[in-house]
Amino acid sequence: MHLTLGTHARRWGVATLPLMLLLTGCVPGIAGVSWQVDEKALAPRELAQSMTFDFEDIGGSGRMDQTLIVTNTSGVPILLNADVQALDASGKGLPDVRVSGIYGATGGRQVLLPGENVEVLVFGGPNAAKATDVRVTNIKAKGATFPNVSHHVDATPVDETGTELDDPVIVSAVRVTNANKATVSVGVVCIVWDRPQAGEPQQALEVIPLASVVELAAGQESTLRLNPQAQAKIRKFATSNAISFKAFFTQG
Secondary structure, eight states, X not given: OOOOTTOOGGGTOOTTSOGGGTTTTOOSSOTTOBOOOOTTTSOHHHHHHTEEEEEESSOOTTOOSSEXXXXXXXXXXXXXXXXXXXXXXXXXXXXXXXXEESSOTTBTOBOBOSEEEEEEEEEESTTGGGOOEEEEEEEEEEEOOOBOOSSOEEEEEEOTTOXXXXXXXXXXXXXXXXXXSSOEEEEEEEEEEOOOOTTSOOOEEEEEEEEXXXXXXXXXXXXXXXXXXXXXXXXXXXXXXXEEEEEEEBOO
């Protein structure tokens, strides 16, 4: 699916919630109760073996392209470190293609909740256009302490008066809203999407960090003022490229 001008983060919800629930905005469990991590029962090797990975080059209706679906069957939140190698259509590795993730799912930044989680990949290098699949190796995982949440955290662009915007050209802040009954930590980014030809996947042209960690109390709404550099970058692309604002779960 390709984004067009005027669309932003709320179209998909947060990337860290189970994929099957992105459109419903809820996850199973008791809100406000933390998953219990028993390190003796779940050793790092067992945690790593509880992870499975699927790649979608072009997403279906309502889904982003170039997504890595990380399924956590351990029953507890996990922080993951792993290597991701790009593959061509024949399954051959592309060693000169750089692979990065917007939310840091394979770099120990994004908290991977039980169930399906979504990471968005970006390919770089001279043969990036040949990448149609990935291989995940050298997987290392550890349990993370995180509350059992029921809602994603919305990231909404607003102007100086706090009015929600469909067109980010005059964005001055991002409002993040935690509807959960527990305190959560999130990272916040702005994604500028490229303009692919028909039939090609859409990927991030530029990712603008807006906040590395924001702690939100239960039910809290907070407004993040954008610095001049971030505002300038967003306005540079606002009239030509689709732009999304995303919040993802992380540890404080």
